[in-house]
Amino acid sequence: MNPSAVTAFCPGHISGYFRRINGATPAATGSTGAGIVIDSGVTARVTRSPRTEIRIIRRDAQGKTREQIAGSPILQFIMDRLGVTASVVTECSLPIGAGFGLSAAALLSTLTALNRLFCLNLSEHDIALNAHEAEVRFRTGLGDVAACQGGGWVVRDGPGIDARIHRRYDLTGPLFAISFGPIHTPSVLGSPRQMERVAAAFPKRTPRFGRDLFSLSQQFAVQSGLATPEVRQVIHLCSTRNIPASMTMLGNGVFAYGPGARCILEQFGEVFECRVAHSGARIIGESA
Ligand SMILES: Nc1ncnc2c1ncn2[C@@H]1O[C@H](COP(=O)(O)OP(=O)(O)O)[C@@H](O)[C@H]1O
Numbered sequence: 001m002n003p004s005a006v007t008a009f010c011p012g013h014i015s016g017y018f019r020r021i022n023g024a025t026p027a028a029t030g031s032t033g034a035g036i037v038i039d040s041g042v043t044a045r046v047t048r049s050p051r052t053e054i055r056i057i058r059r060d061a062q063g064k065t066r067e068q069i070a071g072s073p074i075l076q077f078i079m080d081r082l083g084v085t086a087s088v089v090t091e092c093s094l095p096i097g098a099g100f101g102l103s104a105a106a107l108l109s110t111l112t113a114l115n116r117l118f119c120l121n122l123s124e125h126d127i128a129l130n131a132h133e134a135e136v137r138f139r140t141g142l143g144d145v146a147a148c149q150g151g152g153w154v155v156r157d158g159p160g161i162d163a164r165i166h167r168r169y170d171l172t173g174p175l176f177a178i179s180f181g182p183i184h185t186p187s188v189l190g191s192p193r194q195m196e197r198v199a200a201a202f203p204k205r206t207p208r209f210g211r212d213l214f215s216l217s218q219q220f221a222v223q224s225g226l227a228t229p230e231v232r233q234v235i236h237l238c239s240t241r242n243i244p245a246s247m248t249m250l251g252n253g254v255f256a257y258g259p260g261a262r263c264i265l266e267q268f269g270e271v272f273e274c275r276v277a278h279s280g281a282r283i284i285g286e287s288a
């Protein structure tokens with residue numbers, strides 16, 4: 001029996017450091033790097049409709065609507081590619097364009113829900129491939145879809161969704177983040193000069209444990225030239241108090257680990273709390 005409505009969720013991803021890798025196809029293009037899959041992401045609710053209508057809603061912790069956006073080119077693209085029309089409403093609480101991997105989360109949650117709604121028989125691999133190719137084509141991301149196929153803090157050995165990914169779960173405490181504003185991901189990923197600096201700043205080793213990811217990410221943020229003055233200020237303050245912290249790639253913001261991070265970050269703006277996710281995109285509801 002085909003459902004009339006399906007809801008799916010996908011975690012977000014905070015990238016700590018990355019290096020672009022160009023392949024012969026969008027599927028073979030992506031990034032190597034490391035980051036944290038987080039339990040705050042995107043929920044997508046899809047219902048049958050003769051016309052595609054896409055609405056993005058961002059809500060605060062109390063459920064109050066903070067932002068509404070009509071349309072999402074990357075979601076329109078994948079729906080056209082699948083040859084389906086539907087009403088899509090996505091919801092998130094983290095700010096969009098701020099380095100939380102929400103474009104990837106929106107793609108994976110929407111594709112997962114559409115797959116069930118229309119009984120498309122897509123495998124998880126097919127879904128991830130469609131999402132990854134859209135990210136690469138629109139320059140909205142490189143490694144987030146690969147990371148969000150599961151949970152944990154992750155080290156990705158290569159580009160695309162089939163490269164080796166190491167998932168670890170020793171970061172068991174709370175994560176906190178602030179955003180000073182978005183960074184236009186496509187502009188950075190489309191800049192050869194920026195990508196050269198990113199490659200030159202790429203760490204020479206991988207993190208030995210969760211907290212070590214923050215140290216390597218911090219060095220990367222500064223050496224790549226991506227760290228803004230406000231990000232540097234907050235990261236420095238966290239370091240003086242031995243709080244692991246770094247820049248949310250690619251967003252003008254900071255993420256930090258441990259209960260002591262909240263009182264430092266809240267001096268600079270609204271603080272978002274999350275934890276390491278333990279799984280990737282999944283269906284969370286459907287109605288007959
Ligand atoms: N929650 C969402 N729902 C639908 N589309 C989204 C969502 N978040 C991002 N997108 C789409 O992806 C595009 C790029 O987002 P991006 O800057 O990569 O965000 P992030 O840094 O959080 O991944 C946005 O302009 C929007 O079209």
Ligand SMILES: CC(C)(COP(=O)(O)O)[C@@H](O)C(=O)O
Nearest residue numbers: 015018031099101142143250
């Ligand atoms: C850092 C980034 C290239 C972009 O991340 P976002 O802006 O969150 O889409 C990510 O996709 C990665 O490959 O690590």
